[in-house]
Amino acid sequence: MERGAIDVGDLAGPFDLQATLESGQSYLWNRADGETYAELHAHGGDAWYETVVDPIPGVTDERVALRVRQEGGVHDGTLHWEASTDAEPLLTHLLRLDDDLDAILDATPDLPLLERAYDAYEGMRLTRDPVFPCLVSFICSAQMRVARIHGMQRRLREAYGDGVSLGGETYRAFPTPEQLSARTEDELRDLSLGYRAPYVQRTAEMVASGEADPLDAADLPYEEARESLTRFVGVGDKVADCVLLFSLGFLEAVPLDTWIRTTVEEYYPDCDRGSYAATSRAIREQFGGEFAGYAQTYVFYHLRAGGE
DNA sequence: TATCCAAGGTAAGTT
DNA sequence: AACTTACCTTGGATA
Numbered sequence: 001m002e003r004g005a006i007d008v009g010d011l012a013g014p015f016d017l018q019a020t021l022e023s024g025q026s027y028l029w030n031r032a033d034g035e036t037y038a039e040l041h042a043h044g045g046d047a048w049y050e051t052v053v054d055p056i057p058g059v060t061d062e063r064v065a066l067r068v069r070q071e072g073g074v075h076d077g078t079l080h081w082e083a084s085t086d087a088e089p090l091l092t093h094l095l096r097l098d099d100d101l102d103a104i105l106d107a108t109p110d111l112p113l114l115e116r117a118y119d120a121y122e123g124m125r126l127t128r129d130p131v132f133p134c135l136v137s138f139i140c141s142a143q144m145r146v147a148r149i150h151g152m153q154r155r156l157r158e159a160y161g162d163g164v165s166l167g168g169e170t171y172r173a174f175p176t177p178e179q180l181s182a183r184t185e186d187e188l189r190d191l192s193l194g195y196r197a198p199y200v201q202r203t204a205e206m207v208a209s210g211e212a213d214p215l216d217a218a219d220l221p222y223e224e225a226r227e228s229l230t231r232f233v234g235v236g237d238k239v240a241d242c243v244l245l246f247s248l249g250f251l252e253a254v255p256l257d258t259w260i261r262t263t264v265e266e267y268y269p270d271c272d273r274g275s276y277a278a279t280s281r282a283i284r285e286q287f288g289g290e291f292a293g294y295a296q297t298y299v300f301y302h303l304r305a306g307g308e
Numbered sequence: 309t310a311t312c313c314a315a316g317g318t319a320a321g322t323t
Numbered sequence: 324a325a326c327t328t329a330c331c332t333t334g335g336a337t338a
Contacts, residue, residue, distance in 0.1 A: 024316065142317040148333075149316080194331025199318080236318050257316035275325085300316075 006079040013101025016123030017070035018045035023301040024146045025246045026127045027137040027153040052173040065166035074123030108288040117302035133174040134247035139234040155191040180204035199234025237276045245293040254296045
């Protein structure tokens, strides 16, 4: 096992591990203390977070088990990690430590709501989740609470994922498309996926068979990429936007979920244009275009946590 | 204790 | 293309 540390002060802008991992973007990490994400910021921010990552072209060509913990503040703290290999490039990729967060937030409009959200969750970054697990996570997110989405992904890993050991502990990788496509709808329903079970099974089948690859969307212009992802079963505009934003690096994507729709109604009623595509375009412009998705994520977390 | 409700939506069927 | 409706499950609210 290798260990290492990343000095947060060396990054371009602050970083908050807990806000980043518990803000409803990624459902692929477990807290070592067993706490769920049900209560935001309920148990302090220094827990170990654990995950297993399958090979990512250009980042890692092997499967990696890793743990990470933040000690100290969002400006001057330290990220401690333990992994089966040098995890610094991988953490940089997954947690977008290469983003210049100050510059990104400066480039968004001076809206009071955004300023309040930025102040409340200083250091929260977007994630770069592996695309297939991200796709499954957000198919499961339909009409679900954040804590329960997290529970579903955890059960999928525990039931069907390969065991990977690190430092005497065994962690579970997210099931591959092949592993998931081999399950039946009923088996997935037994994990409390409900009506999402056949969506997950059929989407896994599409990926496993080579019929479609969610990574292909990465090379398309934004709106075409969104349209392209909706080919997967259980994926509409909203879920597609989540995958584009939280996995494929389309920072302009603004998923129109119930929280953001409420925000549009209350704060920016002019942006309500009826259809998803038109409203999405309007709110994306309201949030400054290029980094609108960053703004969206702060607003989502801020409002969900009870902020105004 | 029982019932109701809403949770980061989507697919399928109608106008 | 826009509009309805059904859909699994469950913790928490309400009666």
